[in-house]
Amino acid sequence: MRFYENNKNQFMKKILWFIKVNKLRLGLIFTLFFLFLYVVIICKFIYDSKMQIELINIDLNNKSIEKEYLINEIVRLKTQQLPQEVEVEQEVIENITDQKKAVVNIIDNVSLNDGIPDSSLKKFVTSNISFNNRSYVPSNLVNISSEYVYDSKWWSQLLRSVANDALQAMAKQFFEDTWEKIVVVSAYRSYLYQKWIKDRGCPDNLCAKAGYSEHQSGLAVDLWEASTNHDWKINSKLQEYYKWLNENAHKYGFHNTYQKWLSIDWYEIEPWHWRYLWVEMATSLWNNNLTIAEYYKNN
Numbered sequence: 001m002r003f004y005e006n007n008k009n010q011f012m013k014k015i016l017w018f019i020k021v022n023k024l025r026l027g028l029i030f031t032l033f034f035l036f037l038y039v040v041i042i043c044k045f046i047y048d049s050k051m052q053i054e055l056i057n058i059d060l061n062n063k064s065i066e067k068e069y070l071i072n073e074i075v076r077l078k079t080q081q082l083p084q085e086v087e088v089e090q091e092v093i094e095n096i097t098d099q100k101k102a103v104v105n106i107i108d109n110v111s112l113n114d115g116i117p118d119s120s121l122k123k124f125v126t127s128n129i130s131f132n133n134r135s136y137v138p139s140n141l142v143n144i145s146s147e148y149v150y151d152s153k154w155w156s157q158l159l160r161s162v163a164n165d166a167l168q169a170m171a172k173q174f175f176e177d178t179w180e181k182i183v184v185v186s187a188y189r190s191y192l193y194q195k196w197i198k199d200r201g202c203p204d205n206l207c208a209k210a211g212y213s214e215h216q217s218g219l220a221v222d223l224w225e226a227s228t229n230h231d232w233k234i235n236s237k238l239q240e241y242y243k244w245l246n247e248n249a250h251k252y253g254f255h256n257t258y259q260k261w262l263s264i265d266w267y268e269i270e271p272w273h274w275r276y277l278w279v280e281m282a283t284s285l286w287n288n289n290l291t292i293a294e295y296y297k298n299n
C-alpha cells in the first residue's frame with residue numbers, strides 16, 4: 001500500500017513538475033484548443049442558421065408557386081363553359097371474375113352524382129396509366145374547410161365539391177366517434193404542380209409522373225402524415241384511425257386505393273391515401289374485398 005502511495009506521489013510530483021516547466025506551452029495549447037472549439041461552434045451556428053434560412057426560403061417558394069398554380073387553375077375553371085370530365089374516358093374492364101361482376105352490376109345500375117352521369121368519378125389512373133388529357137383539370141374544385149387542413153395557416157387544399165361534401169360528413173362522424181380530427185395533408189395536385197415537384201428530382205416511388213397522379217382527379221386525399229406503411233404500423237394512433245376508416249370510409253364513398261401490394265395496386269401500400277369513388281362503388285369494392293386496380297385490371 002505504502003509502495004503504491006509512494007509511486008502515486010512520485011507520479012503526481014512529476015506531473016506538477018512537467019506543468020511548471022511547460023506552463024507556457026501548455027497554456028498556449030489550451031488557448032489554441034479552446035479557440036479552435038470556439039471557431040467550430042461559431043461556424044456550426046452560422047451554417048445552421050444559413051441552412052434554416054435556405055429551407056424557409058425553399059418552403060416559402062414552394063408555397064407561393066403552388067398558390068400561383070392553384071389561382072391560375074381556379075381562374076381557368078371559372079372561365080370554362082363545359083366541365084372537363086368529358087375528356088376522361090372509361091378504361092376497359094378486363095377478365096371479369098365473380099367478384100368483379102358483383103361490382104360491375106352495382107355500378108351499371110346506379111346513376112352517378114344524383115342522376116347526372118359523371119364517368120370521371122370512376123377514372124382509373126396509376127403509375128403507367130395517365131389521364132387521357134394529361135393536363136386534365138377537374139371542375140368544381142373547392143377549398144377543404146381549414147378545420148381539416150394540416151397547417152392551414154400556410155396551406156389550403158382543394159377537392160372536387162362532391163368529394164369535399166363526403167369528406168366533411170366523414171370527418172364529422174370520425175370526430176363524434178373518436179374525438180379526434182381528420183387532417184388532410186394533401187388533396188388536389190395540378191399537372192403543373194406534379195411537374196414542378198418532378199422537375200426538382202422527386203423519385204418515382206414517391207411522386208407520380210405529371211398527369212399520372214390520382215390526386216389530379218381532385219378526388220383523393222392524403223390523411224395525417226403521409227409517411228411509410230411501416231411508420232403507420234408502429235404508430236398506434238394512426239392504426240386506430242386506419243381501423244376506423246377501413247370500417248367506415250366506404251359509407252361515405254371513400255376507398256383506400258393502395259391497400260394490397262405493389263404488384264396489385266401499382267404502388268406500395270399507402271394507408272393514408274383515400275379516394276372518393278361515390279358510395280355505391282366504394283361499398284361494392286369493400287364488400288368484395290377488391291381494390292380499384294383489381295376491378296380495372298387482371299392481376
Ligand SMILES: [Zn+2]
Nearest residue numbers: 220221222273
Ligand atoms: Zn396520396
